[in-house]
Amino acid sequence: xxxxxxxxxxxxxxxxxxxxxxxxxxxxxxxxxxxxxxxxxxxxxxxxxxxxxxxxxxxxxxxxxxxxxxxxxxxxxxxxxxxxxxxxxxxxxxxxxxxxxxxxxxxxxxxxxxxxxxxxxxxxxxxxxxxxxxxxxxxxxxxxxxxxxxxxxxxxxxxxxxxxxxxxxxxxxxxxxxxxxxxxxxxxxxxxxxxxxxxxxxxxxxxxxxxxxxxxxxxxxxxxxxxxxxxxxxxxxxxxxxxxxxxxxxxxxxxxxxxxxxxxxxxxxxxxxxxxxxxxxxxxxxxxxxxxxxxxxxxxxxxxxxxxxxxxxxxxxxxxxxxxxxxxxxxxxxxxxxxxxxxxxxxxxxxxxxxxxxxxxxxxxxxxxxxxxxxxxxxxxxxxxxxxxxxxxxxxxxxxxxxxxxxxxxxxxxxxxxxxxxxxxxxxxxxxxxxxxxxxxxxxxxxxxxxxxxxxxxxxxxxxxxxxxxxxxxxxxxxxxxxxxxxxxxxxxxxxxxxxxxxxxxxxxxxxxxxxxxxxxxxxxxxxxxxxxxxxxxxxxxxxxxxxxxxxxxxxxxxxxxxxxxxxxxxxxxxxxxxxxxxxxxxxxxxxxxxxxxxxxxxxxxxxxxxxxxxxxxxxxxxxxxxxxxxxxxxxxxxxxxxxxxxxxxxxxxxxxxxxxxxxxxxxxxx
Amino acid sequence: xxxxxxxxxxxxxxxxxxxxxxxxxxxxxxxxxxxxxxxxxxxxxxxxxxxxxxxxxxxxxxxxxxxxxxxxxxxxxxxxxxxxxxxxxxxxxxxxxxxxxxxxxxxxxxxxxxxxxxxxxxxxxxxxxxxxxxxxxxxxxxxxxxxxxxxxxxxxxxxxxxxxxxxxxxxxxxxxxxxxxxxxxxxxxxxxxxxxxxxxxxxxxxxxxxxxxxxxxxxxxxxxxxxxxxxxxxxxxxxxxxxxxxxxxxxxxxxxxxxxxxxxxxxxxxxxxxxxxxxxxxxxxxxxxxxxxxxxxxxxxxxxxxx
Numbered sequence: 004x005x006x007x008x009x010x011x012x013x014x015x016x017x018x019x020x021x022x023x024x025x026x027x028x029x030x031x032x033x034x035x036x037x038x039x040x041x042x043x044x045x046x047x048x049x050x051x052x053x054x055x056x057x058x059x060x061x062x063x064x065x066x067x068x069x070x071x072x073x074x075x076x077x078x079x080x081x082x083x084x085x086x087x088x089x090x091x092x093x094x095x096x097x098x099x100x101x102x103x104x105x106x107x108x109x110x111x112x113x114x115x116x117x118x119x120x121x122x123x124x125x126x127x128x129x130x131x132x133x134x135x136x137x138x139x140x141x142x143x144x145x146x147x148x149x150x151x152x153x154x155x156x157x158x159x160x161x162x163x164x165x166x167x168x169x170x171x172x173x174x175x176x177x178x179x180x181x182x183x184x185x186x187x188x189x190x191x192x193x194x195x196x197x198x199x200x201x202x203x204x205x206x207x208x209x210x211x212x213x214x215x216x217x218x219x220x221x222x223x224x225x226x227x228x229x230x231x232x233x234x235x236x237x238x239x240x241x242x243x244x245x246x247x248x249x250x251x252x253x254x255x256x257x258x259x260x261x262x263x264x265x266x267x268x269x270x271x272x273x274x275x276x277x278x279x280x281x282x283x284x285x286x287x288x289x290x291x292x293x294x295x296x297x298x299x300x301x302x303x304x305x306x307x308x309x310x311x312x313x314x315x316x317x318x319x320x321x322x323x324x325x326x327x328x329x330x331x332x333x334x335x336x337x338x339x340x341x342x343x344x345x346x347x348x349x350x351x352x353x354x355x356x357x358x359x360x361x362x363x364x365x366x367x368x369x370x371x372x373x374x375x376x377x378x379x380x381x382x383x384x385x386x387x388x389x390x391x392x393x394x395x396x397x398x399x400x401x402x403x404x405x406x407x408x409x410x411x412x413x414x415x416x417x418x419x420x421x422x423x424x425x426x427x428x429x430x431x432x433x434x435x436x437x438x439x440x441x442x443x444x445x446x447x448x449x450x451x452x453x454x455x456x457x458x459x460x461x462x463x464x465x466x467x468x469x470x471x472x473x474x475x476x477x478x479x480x481x482x483x484x485x486x487x488x489x490x491x492x493x494x495x496x497x498x499x500x501x502x503x504x505x506x507x508x509x510x511x512x513x514x515x516x517x518x519x520x521x522x523x524x525x526x527x528x529x530x531x532x533x534x535x536x537x538x539x540x541x542x543x544x545x546x547x548x549x550x551x552x553x554x555x556x557x558x559x560x561x562x563x564x565x566x567x568x569x570x571x572x573x574x575x576x577x578x579x580x581x582x583x584x585x586x587x588x589x590x591x592x593x594x595x596x597x598x599x600x601x602x603x604x605x606x607x608x609x610x611x612x613x614x615x616x617x618x619x620x621x622x623x624x625x626x627x628x629x630x631x632x633x634x635x636x637x638x639x640x641x642x643x644x645x646x647x648x649x650x651x652x653x654x655x656x657x658x659x660x661x662x663x664x665x666x667x668x669x670x671x672x673x674x
Numbered sequence: 675x676x677x678x679x680x681x682x683x684x685x686x687x688x689x690x691x692x693x694x695x696x697x698x699x700x701x702x703x704x705x706x707x708x709x710x711x712x713x714x715x716x717x718x719x720x721x722x723x724x725x726x727x728x729x730x731x732x733x734x735x736x737x738x739x740x741x742x743x744x745x746x747x748x749x750x751x752x753x754x755x756x757x758x759x760x761x762x763x764x765x766x767x768x769x770x771x772x773x774x775x776x777x778x779x780x781x782x783x784x785x786x787x788x789x790x791x792x793x794x795x796x797x798x799x800x801x802x803x804x805x806x807x808x809x810x811x812x813x814x815x816x817x818x819x820x821x822x823x824x825x826x827x828x829x830x831x832x833x834x835x836x837x838x839x840x841x842x843x844x845x846x847x848x849x850x851x852x853x854x855x856x857x858x859x860x861x862x863x864x865x866x867x868x869x870x871x872x873x874x875x876x877x878x879x880x881x882x883x884x885x886x887x888x889x890x891x892x893x894x895x896x897x898x899x900x901x902x903x904x905x906x907x908x909x910x911x912x913x914x915x916x917x918x919x920x921x922x923x924x925x926x927x928x929x930x931x932x933x934x935x936x937x938x939x940x941x942x943x944x945x946x947x948x949x950x951x952x953x954x955x956x957x958x959x960x961x962x963x964x965x966x967x968x969x970x971x972x973x974x975x976x977x978x979x980x981x
Contacts, residue, residue, distance in 0.1 A: 376793075377733075377793070379735045379737070380735060386735075390737075390787075394780070394783065397779070397783065398776065399776055399779050399780045399783060400773065400776055400777060400780055405776055408772075409769065409772055409773075412769060412772045413768070413769045413772075413829075416769060416771075416772075416819070416820060416823050416829065417829070418823060418824065418827050418829065422979075423824060423975065423976050423979035423980065424976050424980070426823075426824045427820065427821075427824055427972050427975065427976050429820075430816070430817065430819075430820025430821070430823065430824060430972070431817065431820065431969075431972070433816050433820055434813040434814075434816040434817045434820065434965075435813065436816075437775065437812045437813050437815070437816040438809060438812055438813045440776070440779065440812070441779070441805075441808055441809035441812040442809050444779060444782070444783050444805065444808075444809075445805035445806060445809055447783075448783055448786045448787060448790065448801065448805055449802075449805070451787065451790075452786070452787060452790030452791075452798070452801065453790075456735065456737070456787065456790045456791045456793065457733060457790060457791070457792070457793030457798075458733055458793045521768070525767055525768055525769065528767055529773060532751065532765075532773065535751075536747060536748065536751050536777070536780075539747045539750075539751075540740065540743055540744050540747055543743045543746075543747060544739070544740055544743060547739075547743065547891070548739065559727065559728065559729055559730065560729070560730050560731070560732045561729050561730075561731065561732065562731065562732060563731040563732075563733050563792040563793055563794045563887055564731075564792075564794065564886050564887055565794070566794075566796050566876045566886075571794075571795070573793070575795050576793050576794070576795055576798060577790075577794075577795045577797075577798020577799055577801070577802065581798070581799070581802065582798060582801070582802040582805075583802070584802075585802050585803055585806045585954070586802070586805065586806035586809065588955065589958060
């Protein structure tokens, strides 16, 4: 408890110190130092809790109507806290490299590091808060700090728009959350999570269903589930790479944490909630995956893949809910265990991919895949990290994405369904997940192949060299985590056993160890297979190339076979747009492809171009509706006023009446 | 007993690629009224390639050198878990089919990245086709496994394929599942009508165009791996149809599986001789037939359990 308060004090004072009047370099180091101290303090509490120690709880008396600010760190909070803080720290280390060029300029970089401290602070508040007030406070600190971090490059109007878009979306989410919490307060008469939980688990029915839907909407907006995702690719493309990484990998996991937390409070969810969560998540995974295929902007692509991956984790949580509803301990363990493991794994490889994209941006000043190419030879460390992250995000062995998806698949194909139709439905979800995996393999092959392999497409870009060590180090550490969690999946599983045990306590006659032992055994076997595969590849390559250590004799390298064409150039390589066009044809309605072109004309054509871009259909429709709705309302009111002011007055009165009736009806339904 | 079966399984995995290619080519020459190459010509081809020096594109990165061997080794690992002789695989544990599918996925991504690595527009085109067609094929395999899993109540690949024969609705669902597997074989092993291994025009290729810049031992590895993938799918069909329990009567099970795999080769050869390759934009629809067949057998299981 005291360590947590000290950690908060360290983060806040570090943030204040960052703002003081001194050189940017010292400010950055102060920010890093305060985060390191807070990290050590938090770990000293959270690691024992996660490894089976007693929960930590405490409270501070506060003024009415809050009464007390309560803190409770259980295994679930500890699980999220244990990796969120170090990843924020690594993100801040990356920021030093990314913002280095501003250090000697007039810009106050300290604010940026202070905001990163605030992000870390919000994790401590959200993951340990045991009542609504400190939870919401931490929630809001994260939202505002993330907004400020996104608009680092605020002189650019597009960046400001992306930031504003994020700010509005996240607060719409907040409204849903507040609405749900107010309904709960009206019934539970307390801000305490424990009280709310007691009310939620005892009162099945319409109110609980409404609260559940409000919460899922809110957390869906926070974690960018489809169709609440449209702010995300914009924000991620506009923000500096480490901010995108932290938002996608760490900050928005708070939405999933809250989802799991409230499921836990709910005790036994209804069966429909599990199915609803699965359907919602599968849609996110499918559509997020499809959107990754068409993107030109590397960071937008990674942003959409966040929507896909929260969907995959959500499928896990949905399975867990079904397990709770059916009283099937194995499903509970596989669902929540797999979902939480995927959250952790996604944090590892997604940050790594964003860091690699940031390195590319630092060197080439663009992240447009159509203008890049052949970066492997220029920046091999970045390329290898991107490749590892990409293979992991496609859920392929031997990296960590496979381990967590394996657990989720085991839940889907576990034969634990209540009826045959339920089992078949889960198997269909499994097939959808397989499709998502293949699609993300496609988009990663496209991104990696076009950006890092082949030849450079645009000679006008700066020549560049490998990024700074400050950036390579965090990226390398994340890559190491991705590999270790893949080859030793039991390590990751050991981390989620604590939180899963919380859920298992609600299922009768289910020793946690039994339900998890089977999966853990299988996972360690898979780890062995993955390790053996890696070892076999290394041995074969050593045997094959041991002889040709010396420079390859003349004639052993040659130009790429041009299929008879003798003058190929780098612009003729397969581009990202041509790569995705085959696949995206059947999905035209979802992946809207905009195409601007000017065909060459005349005998000596000078200016001709083709520009294609995959835009977000949901966002376009959203803006369309808002535009049209706005127009319609304006048009209507204009016409009314011109006719007769009394009609306008009557119409306004009627509108107020309708709203009042709706409110009354809602009250009637809710009571 | 297990050791004998494992040895037989590995003998199948290692030798059948050569024999299967030989049988397909022989069938095709029969239809064309030619004498055709020797049955084990593929082995001679491989030996010739192994003796050659590798020529590598000067655009290629170290990934290119590793790619071919990752493809081959991942194929071997998948082969260890895929049933071939009936209800048996050398490596068997619960949900191993996910490992099989994703190990083959790893092989595919290694193949695609080594194709992208040389910066050729043609190889990029082949990669894009491979990636999108495999995305359409992938759900079919999982639907098929889901059907078998629900029908048998088993969770390991060999069990749920091998034990399907003992379930109630086997007679109804066997045909659609075999059709689904055959379509998957054609897609994954690049056979007509999805892809034509003998075409000479790069624009119409899928698999062949991706290995245009491979040569020598690397090319041998790629070709062998592709043939092995075909054997894996043919082996699945054999395991699904094989009426013998490999533990009770190993010799009969092995003989029947051998015959079934060769029968699949004959079928593949006949289809290749009698039909043309589909236009590229029809391929996704053709692959959907596999998913539809698997979904239909799912419906059979569901309805069968409810009535």
